[in-house]
Amino acid sequence: MFRRRQQIQYKTPEQILTMRKAGLVVAEVHQAMRESAGPGVTTAELDRIAEQVIRGCGATPSFKGYDIGNGPYPASICSSVNEQVVHAIPSEDAVLKEGDLLSVDVGAIVDGWHGDAAITIEIGEVAPELTALREATEAAMWAGIKAAATAKRLGGISSAIEQSVDASGEYGIVTGFGGHGIGTEMHQDPHILNYGRPSEGPKLRPGMALAIEPMLTLGSEDTAELADGWTIVTDDGSAAAHVEHTIALCEDGVWVLTAPDGGVEQLGDAVASAARAE
Numbered sequence: 637m638f639r640r641r642q643q644i645q646y647k648t649p650e651q652i653l654t655m656r657k658a659g660l661v662v663a664e665v666h667q668a669m670r671e672s673a674g675p676g677v678t679t680a681e682l683d684r685i686a687e688q689v690i691r692g693c694g695a696t697p698s699f700k701g702y703d704i705g706n707g708p709y710p711a712s713i714c715s716s717v718n719e720q721v722v723h724a725i726p727s728e729d730a731v732l733k734e735g736d737l738l739s740v741d742v743g744a745i746v747d748g749w750h751g752d753a754a755i756t757i758e759i760g761e762v763a764p765e766l767t768a769l770r771e772a773t774e775a776a777m778w779a780g781i782k783a784a785a786t787a788k789r790l791g792g793i794s795s796a797i798e799q800s801v802d803a804s805g806e807y808g809i810v811t812g813f814g815g816h817g818i819g820t821e822m823h824q825d826p827h828i829l830n831y832g833r834p835s836e837g838p839k840l841r842p843g844m845a846l847a848i849e850p851m852l853t854l855g856s857e858d859t860a861e862l863a864d865g866w867t868i869v870t871d872d873g874s875a876a877a878h879v880e881h882t883i884a885l886c887e888d889g890v891w892v893l894t895a896p897d898g899g900v901e902q903l904g905d906a907v908a909s910a911a912r913a914e
């Protein structure tokens with residue numbers, strides 16, 4: 637067995653600045669999604685709003701037309717509800733209702749550079765275990781992002797995510813999907829598992845840009861793909877949550893490119909000076 641050499645694209649500070657622009661477009665879409673999502677709203681309507689915001693910023697939706705061999709993805713967001721984990725296609729038939737847990741994943745391109753991030757939104761009042769699931773997923777993502785500031789290898793991020801999940805409760809960590817490098821393509825090396833050991837994986841170095849995206853479930857870690865060729869659901873029908881940020885490793889810390897504040901509040905001293913300087 638040969639291990640494929642990782643093709644990691646290291647970014648210059650100038651390139652990271654352009655990725656920040658793409659990240660801020662994604663953050664603006666998230667804000668629009670939080671304001672628009674609610675009972676009675678269709679995910680198709682959310683998709684139209686998202687595309688308007690992206691194009692209004694002079695950016696391009698990166699998901700639209702994205703092809704991994706099963707035909708072009710038809711929308712600008714993924715809108716995954718309840719047992720849908722990721723990559724669910726917006727639809728006029730998908731009417732949000734009170735109690736739903738919605739993950740909205742958004743990608744935007746500015747001057748050829750990508751931003752990719754997801755939020756999980758509660759529709760009206762949701763069951764307490766769904767709130768706990770959302771919070772555990774967010775905590776796991778931030779644990780991974782914080783680890784990126786100090787870890788020697790990529791596995792330090794994966795391991796921090798896994799430990800955070802274990803500390804939060806009894807959740808399944810989806811094994812079939814994970815985070816990824818990002819830059820002039822949405823998906824680049826390295827693949828980022830949401831579990832693992834600190835000693836594993838490539839060394840973390842300034843210039844890396846990574847999408848950190850844990851997916852947790854109330855049950856099984858196994859998933860299935862629906863006949864549409866995109867939608868990923870939990871095997872056992874249990875609810876799932878998914879959150880994601882694009883981060884850049886800078887010389888003096890981590891910059892959360894898709895967070896409005898660049899990660900200043902969550903990361904404290906570990907945040908890159910470029911984030912504090914904005």
Ligand code: MF3
Nearest residue numbers: 699702709713714723741752
């Ligand atoms: N953020 C998603 C991911 O990293 C992007 C989905 S691309 C789509 O997997 F085309 F499937 F929408």
Ligand code: CO
Nearest residue numbers: 752847849880
């Ligand atoms: Co992603």
